[in-house]
Amino acid sequence: MAQSSNSNTSGGRSGVVDRVFAILDCFTSETPKLNLTQLASRSGLPISTTSRILNDLARHDVVERMRDGTYSIGMHLMELAQLARPLLSIRESASPCLDDLNRATGMHVQLAVLDGPTVAIIDRRDGRQKLPIYYHIGDSMPPIPTAVGRLLLAFDSPKLISEVVDNDDFIWPTFDTPRPSITDIHRELTTIRKQRFAIFQPEGAPVHSVAAPITDRMGTVIAAVGIVASADFKLPERVIDLVKSTAVAISRRLAAPPAQRSLPPWEEANAPAQ
Template structure:
């Protein structure tokens, strides 16, 4: 029963946020009668909502439950003042993310009207090896976990997306040395990101932030501001000043 409910919820994606009963049935492989019953129960609880056209979408009740996740809620609350400062100073896209397996989950994103377009949004996922936040997180992750990530197939977004494990290993070494990750044209050819790790008590890396800027910009010009924001959030999470140094 639980697996079927999760299958129904998993049928919705960023590309297909609204689905009919028939589409949900086809995507999940469940009989239409079963789909009708499960969708009805989820809608009654608030996990799904039915629009005017008869299509279903994810309901606000799921957002309310998801906001209780400890890695998202406390982190976001402490990080927001620093994210807003970074956004205000640069007028570029600013992101906050955590590592989940081989992907990063974006906890927050502040978008600027005239900034370069980006794929991420709050709650979305992208491969860790192709993002500034992901590289910042993998650089400080358990080596066994990193090797597991590098052993899996790589998803290519552009001709610049890294797909060779050795190149990723080299880049992760540079991130550890400099304290900052620069990911150029891996997700979009028009943009690049500058990311830095965020630490909590005892210096443990728990998240990362990044700024996404046009490819024409000099990414190194943003490094001081990104590092300052990451250190501020780290101190707010209980990390010592020494622990936040590269």
Template sequence: MSGPGAPAHRVRGSRPPHGDPVVDRALSLLAAFDTRHRYLTLAELSRRSGIPASSALRLAQRLMAWGALERGDDGRFSIGLRLWEVASLAPRGQGLRQVAMPYMGDLAEVTRQHVLLAVREGDEAVLVDRLSAHQAMPVLYHVGGRLPLHSTGVGLVLLAFAEPGFQEEILARPLVHEPERTAVSPAELRRTLAEVRREGLATVRRRAPEPLVTVAAPVFAAGGRIAAALSVVVPEEHAEPRLLGPAVRTAARSISRGLGAH
């Protein structure tokens, strides 16, 4: 049978044209977990991944054998430590964190709040590290979490120093501020990005879930390319952007020098 509606037949010993479906299903299984779903039953794993329970169980057992998944006494699955070990080898995370940690520690000591370090991954920012004091205000950000580029301090920095074509792609989209759910004006965002490039700082004020101020600065690598964004997050009543800005900028420049930037 041939034609556009005919099923594809796999030739023994060859790979299917669009990747190995077993690998795709295994990745779907891992993607079923997130910060609100750290432990999943087999039924939940099947439903969230879209994989039948029998197949999900076989894949989960393979992943458990390798260490990517673990299963507790209650029968629920969770991400395994082997996956964390592999992820920690990512150069953009590990090397960057080693250079940045002393300077992040200095900022955390001064602010007694949150210090964030993020990199761009696709069209989002990914938080690779966070230092938080015991008395720090509650925030929505967690290590490994993704943040929008257009409405967070680290996101605006990463977007402002990204290649122009990528910026235009983001500006052409219908954007909404989170968690306020208010529309973003492309013209206003364009002005904000120009100001971030000019000042070397992004300042964001947010009213929800609690009033806060974020001040962020770019971290550059060798060759002048943007490598990351560094920020502090403080309660609005304690915010002094004129004082925080120079401290964050100085720390970011020190990290940049450690990464080989001039």
């Protein structure tokens, strides 16, 4: 975790949350254990405030107080962190494939998952061209004006599709590009499901994009990989094929069984030292 200082020490819910994370962000792989004085100094909080928050966190097992008086990350926080493992697994499996796609095309590459009615970008690679792309890893985007978003939405539940599309209040980024109708979007989502990839190149848009589905072992779409290119660049069939093959490669990596740990026989492992 990166160290942080917190200037917001006023009361209120957001202030409390900020102070909690000011303390938790002090722990790093290099400094997994810190005492009260160190945590107060690194977080920029008064010792009394730091002590009070640490007592509350320790009561919920978010931090653990060691016998020597230092603190470390507690088991409850570790258990919560396990909930992020599926996303970390997707990102880890996809990483070398994203690198290959980025090198092969020279284009901006993105890895995305659906997060409710929005799209979360969980990894990206910058292309050679300067593009009007202003999001970062972890940011959310509306699904309709992106290829990755449309693809993920197309393979989600009819209920979510209706929630996002049918009220006609979905986010559309610019008046320079004609806003699609509800009928147009439903037709496009049907096409995406049939062809198993999405191309988004609306008239007047500064960028065009292509996306393909990443599936788990059961064949369920769980993520999308895509490329974004300048609208001045016509997307050749070769690029579309590369995006599709990258999605297949990532899906295969996710479906591969985890590497087995090689352990010595139980008797050998528990034999007394000579």
